[in-house]
Amino acid sequence: xxxxxxxxxxxxxxxxxxxxxxxxxxxxxxxGAFGGQGSQTAFGPxxxxxxxxxxxxxxxxxxxxxxxxLTILLSHSNNNGGSVLANQPTSQSAPAKK
Numbered sequence: 001x002x003x004x005x006x007x008x009x010x011x012x013x014x015x016x017x018x019x020x021x022x023x024x025x026x027x028x029x030x031x032g033a034f035g036g037q038g039s040q041t042a043f044g045p046x047x048x049x050x051x052x053x054x055x056x057x058x059x060x061x062x063x064x065x066x067x068x069x070l071t072i073l074l075s076h077s078n079n080n081g082g083s084v085l086a087n088q089p090t091s092q093s094a095p096a097k098k
Contacts, residue, residue: 002073009066016059023052 002070002077005066005069005073009063009070012059012063012066016056016063019052019055019059023056
């Protein structure tokens with residue numbers, strides 16, 4: 001189950017990176033380069049979300065769910081009750097003599 005979830009998580013990561021890089025920025029036109037607002041306003045009405053924004057939203061939700069699932073699975077698989085360094089031998093040295 002853990003290996004399957006890791007594979008799904010990596011695929012979702014790569015898909016999310018690709019979808020975000022394919023999107024066009026808000027001020028991608030020539031007027032945006034010189035500070036002009038053009039037809040796009042900062043808080044104005046927005047059209048219906050296109051396919052890329054919906055894919056970004058759902059892949060981000062899936063990424064968060066797989067991240068939480070991996071965290072839960074890994075915390076249950078390591079039930080030794082201590083930290084990573086709990087099983088390491090300790091070596092104490094005497095303080096330096098003056």
